[in-house]
Amino acid sequence: xxxxxxxxxxxxxxxxVKRIIRFPTRYEEGIVPNTVxxxxxxxxxxxxxxxxxxxxxxNHRQAMTKSKFQMTKQQKLKIITVWRYPGVSxxxxxxxxEVLEEIKSLL
Numbered sequence: 494x495x496x497x498x499x500x501x502x503x504x505x506x507x508x509x510v511k512r513i514i515r516f517p518t519r520y521e522e523g524i525v526p527n528t529v530x531x532x533x534x535x536x537x538x539x540x541x542x543x544x545x546x547x548x549x550x551x552n553h554r555q556a557m558t559k560s561k562f563q564m565t566k567q568q569k570l571k572i573i574t575v576w577r578y579p580g581v582s583x584x585x586x587x588x589x590x591e592v593l594e595e596i597k598s599l600l
Contacts, residue, residue, distance in 0.1 A: 503577045520588045542578040
């Protein structure tokens with residue numbers, strides 16, 4: 494609900510958040526443990542940025558196969574928050590390349 498409220502407050506569409514997560518300009522470690530923050534510039538002049546913070550969570554679900562139940566484990570993204578940053582933010586802790594490749598393989 495927090496991310497929905499922030500999206501409405503800043504006037505950011507669902508599709509824009511998905512695009513930021515799929516094709517970010519910059520990846521950083523989130524301030525919350527085990528989260529990722531991604532950014533894209535807002536507009537053509539690059540005077541502001543749109544950020545999204547998300548976390549990978551495990552989703553256990555039951556799937557029926559040949560009259561027996563199996564637990565399957567899938568990873569989903571949980572969007573924690575979205576915000577607009579006025580100006581250009583300073584670079585902080587970049588995420589290692591190996592972790593980025595693992596995240597991209599899940600998308």
